[in-house]
Amino acid sequence: MPDQTNSIAQHNAPPDQTNVTALNAQQLNKTCTQQIVINGTDPKATKHNNLHTPQLRTNTGTNIRHRPQLQNKYSLDERGGGANYDNDENYDSSDGAGAPVICSNTGYEYSTPADGQSLPEFVGNDANAAEIFKAPRRAAVHPNRPPFLELRPHPLRETQVGKFLRTIASTDTQLWAGEECGVRVWRLSDAYKPGIGIGGRARRGDEDAAPFYESVKTSPTMCLIIDCGSNLVWSGHKDGKIRSWNMDEDLNDNPFPEAFSWQAHRGPVLSMVISSYGDLWSGSEGGCIHVWPWEAIAKSLSLKLEERHMASLLVEKSSVNLRSQVTMNGVCNISSQDVKVLLCDKVVAKVWAFGSSSISLWDARTRELLKVYNVDGHIENRADMPSVQDQGVEDEMSQKVVLKPKKEKPQKEKTQKEQKEKPQKEKPQKDQKEKPQKDQKEKPQKEKTQGFLKRSRHAIMGAAGAVRRAASKSGNEESKLKTEAVVIASNGMIYSGCTNGLIVQWDANGNRIQEFNHHPCAVLCFCTYGSRIWVGYVSGIVQVLDVDGVLVAGWVAHNGPVIKMVVGNGHVYSLATHGGIRGWSITSPGPLDQIIRPELSKREQIYKRRENIKILVGTWNVGQGKPSHDALMTWLGSAVSDASILVVGLQEVEMGAGFLAMSAAKETVGLEGSAIGNLWQEAIGKAVDEGSTFERVGSRQLAGLLIAIWVRTTVRTYVGDLDAGAVACGLGRTFGNKGGVGLRLRVYDRIMCFVNCHFAAHLEAVNRRNADFSHIYRTMAFSRSSHLLNNASAGVSSAAQGPRGTNAVESNPGKGKPDLAEADLVIFCGDFNYRLFGISYDDARDLVSQRSFDWLRERDQLRAEMKAGKVFQGMREAIVTFTPTYKFDRGKPGLGGYDSGEKKRIPAWCDRILYRDNRSSPAHECNLECPVVGSILQYDSCMEVLESDHKPVRCKLNVEIANVDRSVRREELGKILKSNKVKNCVHNELHFVPKTDVNTNRVVLQNQETRSFKIINKSAIDIAIFQIICEGQAIIEDNNQDLVFSPRSDFGFPRWLEVIPASGVIGADQVADVLVRHEEFHTTEQLLDTVPQTWWTEDTHDKEVILKVVLRGNWSSDTRSHIVHVRHCYSAKSTQTDPSKGGGSGKRSDDSSSRKHSEGSSSRKHSERKHSEGSGSRKHRGNRRGGKHGNKHSDSDDSRSSKHGNKHSDNEDSRSSPGSERDSKS
DSSP states (O other): OGGGOOHHHHHHOOSOOOOHHHHHHHHHHHHHHHHHHHTTOOGGGGHHHHHOOOOOOSSOSGGGTTOHHHHHHTOGGGTTTOSOOOTTSOOOGGGOTTOOEEOTTTOOEEEOOTTSSSOOEEEOOOTTOOGGGSOOOOOSSOTTSOOOEEEEOOOOGGGGTTOOEEEEEEOSSEEEEEETTEEEEEEGGGTTSOOOOTTSSSOTTOTTSOOOEEBOOOSOEEEEEEETTTTEEEEEETTSEEEEEETTOOOOSSOBOOSEEEEOOSSOOOEEEEOTTSOEEEEOGGGOEEEEOHHHHHHHHTSOGGGHHHHHHHHHHTOEEHHHHTEETTEESSOOSOOOEEEEETTTTEEEEEOSSEEEEEETTTOOEEEEEETTSOBOSOOOSOOHHHHHHHHHHHHHHHHHHHHHHHHHHHHHHHHHHHHHHHHHHHHSOOOOHHHHHHHHHHHHHHHHHHHHHHHHHHHHHHHHHHHHHHHHHHTTTOEEEEEEOTTSOEEEEETTSEEEEEOTTSOEEEEEESOSSOEEEEEEETTEEEEEETTSEEEEEETTOOEEEEEEOOSSOEEEEEEETTEEEEEETTSOEEEEETTOSSHHHHHHHHHHHHTHHHHEEEEEEEEEEEEEEOTTOOOOHHHHIIIIITGGGGOSEEEEEEEOSSOOHHHHHHHHHHHHTTOOOOHHHHHHHHHHHHHTTBTTTEEEEEEEEETTEEEEEEEEGGGGGGEEEEEEEEEEEETTTTEEEEEEEEEEEEETTEEEEEEEEEOOOSTTOHHHHHHHHHHHHHHOOOBOOTTBTTOOOOOOOGGGSOOOSTTOOOSOTTTTSOGGGGOSEEEEEEEOOOOBOSOOHHHHHHHHHTTOHHHHHTTBHHHHHHHTTSSSTTOEEEOOOSOOOBOBOTTOOSGGGBOOSSSOOOOBOOEEEEEEOSOSSTTOOSSSSSOEEEEEEEEEEOTTOOSSSSOOEEEEEEEEEEEEOHHHHHHHHHHHHTSHHHHHHHHHHHSOOOOEEESOSEEEEOTTBEEEEEEEEOOSSOOEEEEEEEEEEEEEOTTOOOEEEBOOGGGOOOTTEEEEOSEEEEOTTEEEEEEEEEOOOOOGGGEETTEEOTTTSOOSSEEEEEEEEEEEOSSOSOOEEEEEEEEEOOSTTOOOOOGGGTOOBOOBOOOGGGSOOOSSOOEEEOOOOOOOOOOOOOOEEEOTTTTTTSSBOOBTTBOOOOTTSOBOOTTTTOOOOTHHHHHHHO
16 A cells, blocks of 8 residues: 555555444544534534545455445535535635635635536635736736827737738828738828728728728838838838838728839848938848939939839839949958848938848948948958858868768777787687577577667667757857847937847947847847837837936837837837737826826726637547547537537657657757647547538647647637647656647637646656646747648748747746746646545545545545645636546446556546636636636546547636727727827927027038038927938029929938938037038949939039928927028139128038048037028929928028028927927026
8 A cells, every 4th residue: 555655645644444343433423524514613623534534445345335325425426516515625604605715724725606507616726826827917907008009909810811010110190011912001190090890891800900001912011111201101022122102192992002113132122221312222132232322213203104114224223232342353341141120320321231140331422331340349351251050060061071081990990909809709708608509599689679779769869869959059049149120319329139138339430339138038129219219029028228228117018029119190109020009109108108097997898898708628648549530529529519619638649759759859840740640630620510610720739749729610700829839848858758738829819828738647756747737837938830720920030939849948038927827818638647645446446436526536636736736826627526537448338447457557537627717816707807717617527438548528618708899999098198188298298399599591512611500409408309301402503593492312411412410419508510511422323424414413503402400309299490501602603601690610621531520419508699590592492292391491490581482480390389488487
């Protein structure tokens, strides 16, 4: 008997009882005590009896035949699932039906549902459990996250096949998104309108999204940029084309067409940017960078629709291939890595090109290569060297080639030595007695066979280990310091994010300033507004930093990687890999959040919805057997009739050392599944009428473990986002003979996880089983599997993909919780291998035959460990009232089928099903704070199935789900934002612009001359952020005709004009000096037969441009503007402006080194002298594209009309600011 018990049995079991009468007396005493407890006697009176359960005799079962009458009277299986009366519990019946009974000294509890239909449940002790084992907290409005505008709710991944959103771009009135089949656009004025709903114009997945409009079908969109100067949106596509879309397109239900396109690259267009001079830069694979001059694009856009083919050829011929320009004698000075990001630094007119580990810096005006360096900041003389991984492969191959002859030489020498020593060794053997020939023959053959098997096993394990190490090494090298995202802040500093979460700060010259790390996950995107930098991570977290890199705030923005963020209309819009788009106030976190959050919570009943489904879960250790239709119908056929979701977990589908080793090796490279596993899935599908009634969603197999999910077609619309995970626990946490496989599913917008496990075997291995559960729970990471049906990818960076493998670390290190801890419903099923302790084989069989399951439950290892809080903490299981499911002789029916071999394994409930929902206490009802509440309707085994040594088990749960109608909640948010309370807060936060001024409205330049003007921040409290754009250029004719100002792309400067800095930050009561310089500029590609092309470059006429100084506050979405006219006088007779009238100051300088290049906004204390403003603005009118920008302008704060009748208003794009009074007071 002692050899069949573990430590728990030794603690609880008294000495063996040899007297039958004494044994029965103690049992009778215990049973009577049970009756006293049931009638309400003080529970403390039974404590002593509960701790001393008699040890049953091991010789025969005849000694307890006179007990059945008393035992059956109080057996749980005779009470038909009523209140629980287990004698290990301190139960108080005065609480009434349905009340939970909590044991104060252990923390575990029994929960009896009040509906009369659900089964009583046993709940594991979680009093001292870690936080990860407890139900996640939910709320109608997240208390630790700013309220957000859900422009596009999270769509199910299966609905997005072929139309995943890859990127977004925004203006103040529109949000554009690039998808796999084109582009789409939202009018931000419609952002709070309800969705179209199911059956409307929108396709599945967009029913709750705000109204949007889609383009004609195109190749997948890879990148988007906004061109306000041309009123266009440029998109780069996978087919290598660049397309343009009109922002003022008449949008309706019909797909809108593209405006213009051309073939830009052979490969996909990975990145684009518009330079300070209006040129379009594009990057592609292999380090290819092309520049498309604005002059060629403008000429093409002016052509008629029927001439667009000619226009495309015109742009294609104008291409400037930067990579070919820096290639000499076949050696290229820049990296051959894909150009992931192109960034324009408009402060100093430079363009940054980022690869994964290499950076090149270019002059935006001359397009000259300035610098090439790596992510560590070290300058590279040649960047197209082999990558670290490729170099490692080459080194390894060279080592193999070199080492091969070295290995052969010692082998030959050894052979020669053996031949010399052989005669010497044979001499003493002759003196020994000869053994029988039979033994001499059999021994070498046996050793040879064992040696072959041993070598084969080691070879297979070695191959698996080699593949695993190679995959791990490759993954580590690839992910080391790879650049994923870049942004330029308002102070002119550049920030780059890496796959290890590191953020690096660079200055405008490419010098590495500092680095910091606020989150261990990969940085996927940046966004900047005012003095803040927004960072999006692969974990779904968004952080807000200041320009010095100090962390201001952070929260979980999405339940998937954040791949893009943009600013528009007072919001920062974030895009996740699943396609969901959320808008966050640019002031978040701030006072506005504290106003909206409680108001939105009060309206919970308006947007709350409730659903009810049934889930059938089955588990079966099939013992490497083949599927049988009759067995599957017995197990699942009748029970699945009213189930919405079917989850099946199988163990030991296929075993064997060779299979396990190969399975482990395949897992490291992302391969899974087997022919036997597919056979089982097909057989189950036939049993449940797959195709018409049910649809198989996906599966996951790890060696002999298999889990698969089927969903009823009537609820398929609300079920999706299936991810898979696997954790190996066998042989050093490497092999899948023991372990777990899991599937994660989104059902009515709630996360449900299903895990199929096979824990360590043998009676004494309780601690190993507990460790297996903990390892699986903590390390299971869900990601997309090759066996998930309707699997698709959003085509984002590899860093956005979750961890892969059977031993992945915690998937969300930033959250501090594993994936299973974040689920609303977790169901564990499988062969847990927990046995019955302190009982003999014969006694267990006798108790089973008498259906005395309450006695057997006292000896259940799983229940004892759950009571102690060592395993399945806080999880629930229906009271077990079916016969133990292990171990049976195959083919033997009934209870006589229990193990009759030499080992005679004690019957046990090895196969179990447990769950955990959102309840922190049994009394919780289903609502948005506790969105998923489950109860068990059926929990039994199928004794009729004889195909395995285990019996299949099934459990049917009734699940109530509370979810949010996203469309209705978005409407309610819009109503809240229109309230007076919010309006006042928003008005102060978003519409304040500091009062500013410029010291002149006119600057006149001659050839190679530099002058300056000043931007003055008159506020003594707030900073001012400025940006200088060029609203258009005009050629001055001798006939004094009206000037026609034409803007360049993105309001870029003409190439003859250099403005530094073109953007920056002005401190309170500070001044920024802006240098304006004329530069002669001709390049070889702009000359034809040494004659400048007038439509490509500026001629020798006098020219004039309108510089617009746009200013805003740190948080404001409104702007204030000033106009400065800059004229270049080519002739010597050009008139210079009197400095006393604000004509600017400066001296002529032919030496470019004398120019003052400020990296940020240089500022000084504001002088009190008056700045008289010049008038005399030339009359101008806009053409078809530029007319919207050139009708009204004003010089500084003067809104009077000029001599030519044109009005230039400095507030043309801003509303009245409440900050004027604030500035005047200060």
